[in-house]
Amino acid sequence: MLTAIVLIDVDAARIPEAAAAIAEVPGVSEVYSVAGEVDLIAMVRVREHDELAVVIADRLSKVEGVVRTQTYIAFQTYSKHDLEKAFSLGIED
Template identity: 55%
Template sequence: MINAIVLIDAEAHRIPETAQAVADLAGVDKVYSCAGDVDLVALVRVRDHEQIAEVVTRGINKVEGVTKTVTHIAFQSYSSADVDAGFSIGS
């Protein structure tokens, strides 16, 4: 599974509707509205790189209210549960 984080700038007056429309797209796992440099963050989970291009360029970028996207592809994931499990081996 390939994971990507898509940072989305949206028209301020359309953020809730834009977020829901992005969340409804196939391949989009979650969408967060947030404070800071971007309006929305979408987590995309697909089987291959070509699908990321489809989700972002033919999906997210076409949603009304989206003005800009920046996509980051994740190489590896880490979580506190993974670290805790590693330290509990053999105890």
């Protein structure tokens, strides 16, 4: 599995709509609205390297309102956080 972190600049008037559209792109696992230098961050997870171009260049970057993308390809994962546990309320089964 290949993971890419995509920083996305969006027309300010289209941020919610662009985020929703990007979240629907096959291969995009999460989209975050963030504070800072960019408007959105998308996590892209695909099986083959060639799929990155399809997901990012052919689909994600063509979503209405997307102005610019910057992509970082992850080489190795050092953390194996269980997100479900990280966001749980501490209630035991």
